[in-house]
Amino acid sequence: MPVYTVSNVQNLRICVVMVGLPARGKSFISQKIVRYLSWLSIKSKSFNVGNYRRQTGPPQPNAEFFDAKNKEAYKIRQQAVTKAVEDMMNWFVAEQGVVAILDATNSTRERRDWILRLCRENGIEPMFLESWCDDQELVLRNITDVKQTSPDYVGVDPEVAKRDFLERIAKYEEVYEPLDDNIDRDLTFVRLINVAQQVIINKIETYLESRVVFYVMNLHIKPRCIWLSRHGESVYNIEKKIGGDSSLSPRGLQYAKKLPDLVRQSAGDADLTVWTSTLIRTQETAQFLPYKQLQWKALDELDAGVCDGMTYEEIEEKYPEDFKARDEDKYEYRYRGGESYRDVVIRLEPIIMELERQENILIITHQAVLRCIYAYFMNVPQEESPWMSIPLHTLIRLEPRAYGTKVTRIKADIPAVSTYKEKGTSRVGEALTEATKSRHVLTNPSND
Numbered sequence: 001m002p003v004y005t006v007s008n009v010q011n012l013r014i015c016v017v018m019v020g021l022p023a024r025g026k027s028f029i030s031q032k033i034v035r036y037l038s039w040l041s042i043k044s045k046s047f048n049v050g051n052y053r054r055q056t057g058p059p060q061p062n063a064e065f066f067d068a069k070n071k072e073a074y075k076i077r078q079q080a081v082t083k084a085v086e087d088m089m090n091w092f093v094a095e096q097g098v099v100a101i102l103d104a105t106n107s108t109r110e111r112r113d114w115i116l117r118l119c120r121e122n123g124i125e126p127m128f129l130e131s132w133c134d135d136q137e138l139v140l141r142n143i144t145d146v147k148q149t150s151p152d153y154v155g156v157d158p159e160v161a162k163r164d165f166l167e168r169i170a171k172y173e174e175v176y177e178p179l180d181d182n183i184d185r186d187l188t189f190v191r192l193i194n195v196a197q198q199v200i201i202n203k204i205e206t207y208l209e210s211r212v213v214f215y216v217m218n219l220h221i222k223p224r225c226i227w228l229s230r231h232g233e234s235v236y237n238i239e240k241k242i243g244g245d246s247s248l249s250p251r252g253l254q255y256a257k258k259l260p261d262l263v264r265q266s267a268g269d270a271d272l273t274v275w276t277s278t279l280i281r282t283q284e285t286a287q288f289l290p291y292k293q294l295q296w297k298a299l300d301e302l303d304a305g306v307c308d309g310m311t312y313e314e315i316e317e318k319y320p321e322d323f324k325a326r327d328e329d330k331y332e333y334r335y336r337g338g339e340s341y342r343d344v345v346i347r348l349e350p351i352i353m354e355l356e357r358q359e360n361i362l363i364i365t366h367q368a369v370l371r372c373i374y375a376y377f378m379n380v381p382q383e384e385s386p387w388m389s390i391p392l393h394t395l396i397r398l399e400p401r402a403y404g405t406k407v408t409r410i411k412a413d414i415p416a417v418s419t420y421k422e423k424g425t426s427r428v429g430e431a432l433t434e435a436t437k438s439r440h441v442l443t444n445p446s447n448d
Ligand SMILES: Nc1ncnc2c1ncn2[C@@H]1O[C@H](COP(=O)(O)OP(=O)(O)OP(=O)(O)O)[C@@H](O)[C@H]1O
Pocket: 020, 021, 022, 023, 024, 025, 026, 027, 028, 029, 050, 104, 105, 131, 132, 133, 138, 141, 142, 145, 146, 192, 194, 195, 196, 221, 402
């Protein structure tokens, strides 16, 4: 049985139908929604019609291909969307999907009516999400950012690609019918105008739809970075105890003193805001940073309940069944009187929402919390995220990009104990076996 963190009592299935001219951020928004909902354990998937079209159509079509009067090409494009919709409908059934995103221009009312009909026939709630943008500079930036390097233009001179893409947009403009407050008043829709300068919402009826709306309203596309760090080594870390509210060890304090330099090296003169938990070790780590600081209860470490203050060896001895159960399903296991990783994700949701709204933030928090935040940005699956190794005395820089996040790790070069516990043992330490190495080391294809 799938478990939902957001109420899905009515067994809702939603199809978010993207609407918008090319280079309006539809794929960007689709991928972000999928990442956000998946992080919340809501089964979601995006179906990009462009990818389907590339499978059957010409590999590098020019703008003429997107002319609505081009009958031959129209047939290929229609086949692509039909196949995407067919796969989407099958996915709802086979995978018990909850939110599918049909990522295409869906630029005419005729096309949207067709999707609407199919959704209704299949008991799926359609929700239209239009990204409308008349900021030509932004559109040009988007083209440079992602379109010139799209598979449609491999090996094509960037200037030629840009001109062709502008022509492609013009072809779509000839037939484009934006959502209309009056004509479409019976539909469930959201219109994002010039990113989220203005947001129009219409007939949002379910809780899940309203969550999606709230999320997309908070997105921005200004360049920014997020820095993550665990607190410096603490007294409890040295004693191999979990939880508690201990102070930093002498080496942890050394890290705190070095942190302002590390941050400056990475952030330059950018004005950051530092977020810490309410626990002593994160505040001591942040004490020398010359930036505004905010404490969040939500950033406190995973609550180990009755095991708080114990070593893993003690837990294994005193609560052997719990110890085993946690190893078997670390994401779902909830400490007696404490929390599971799933619980932490739920309480971190406002943090993620605020992170989406903000620009440059440095978060100093704890191992489990950091794993959950990292998992959101890096799309790490739930079965892997609790096993990621996030060493002490390391600053992580995340740079959100159009379709992913770039990670850079900056080591402070100050020794610290390892608090990593491998599956099946109560010992802590980074003695990784080959079998588990790839699973839990913080990795990412775009790592520096
Ligand atoms: N709401 C928005 N309005 C305009 N641009 C946006 C918006 N959201 C994201 N972007 C920008 O759009 C770019 C990504 O474009 P994307 O590929 O998602 O466009 P698209 O609408 O899916 O285009 P296409 O129809 O060609 O597939 C990124 O550079 C991103 O910063």
